[in-house]
Amino acid sequence: ETGVTQSPTHLIKTRGQQVTLRCSSQSGHNTVSWYQQALGQGPQFIFQYYREEENGRGNFPPRFSGLQFPNYSSELNVNALELDDSALYLCASSLRSRDESRQYFGPGTRLTVT
């Protein structure tokens, strides 16, 4: 519906492992934001990428890192997974401009760390 896709849909990892999540933006959008949503909470901002550069970061440790590619798709990498990293990871694409702050979310990747 939004044109934003994420993969994989679900993922189970073991504590200490590393994970890469992927996101494809809506056509024409140049900005990607990543959010973590723990059960029963609202999404929390992880970071945002604009034209392949990090453009703002939330209160997440450095083991959360990302990339944005020339086609504006993006990856979220998490190293040394902890149990508390279990959550729904959402990416949202947008067209950065002064008057446009709407973000369109992908379906999310549900990560379970055991």
Place this chain on the structure above:
Amino acid sequence: RKEVEQDPGPFNVPEGATVAFNCTYSNSASQSFFWYRQDCRKEPKLLMSVYSSGNEDGRFTAQLNRASQYISLLIRDSKLSDSATYLCVVTSYNQGGKLIFGQGTELSVKP
């Protein structure tokens, strides 16, 4: 204190009821305001933007009081399909446009 706070839920209402959600935000520099709807285990979807003059979309009315840093959402004539979690969202341009979400209020509309 959380940047965006919402009424705790859940709200359980009968079909046809009117229900109101409240939200407060702490950053007076906030510039854009939204209500998102999130169905169980799905992504948040934009329900409506909130403007200072207040705005209406069918059965939904949103209001913003900048002086009180307060946002509201009113749903009239509730439908079973309105059952979802409603997220109050705030953003400001000087924060790079990151969305700041409240914890959400769950609404359950019963027959």
